[in-house]
Amino acid sequence: MVDIVPRLIVNSIDATIAAAEAGVGFANVLSYQSAPRIANGQLVEVLADHAPTPMPVSLLYDPGRAAMPAVRVFIEAMREQGRQGAWS
Structure with a gap:
């Protein structure tokens, strides 16, 4: 070392x-x-x-905030990044 x-x-x-x-x-x-x-x-x-080794990524949020437009946009952006392999 x-x-x-x-x-x-x-x-x-x-x-x-x-x-x-x-x-x-x-x-x-x-x-x-x-x-x-x-x-x-x-x-x-x-x-x-x-x-x-790649680690799993979790996105946690208050379910009450999911109705907020900015939160929905952020969640969808993170999902898209995951689909594109950004977290690996």
């Missing part, structure tokens, strides 16, 4: 990806977050053979 001392610690996916694009180091993000940048050549995937 190798001890790693991070050069940068951030609490935002956008900042993590921006740092990787700027050459600061490696980023560990979910595939749907990095896929567009990998596809257009902004980032390169490394260690793909060592990616963790």
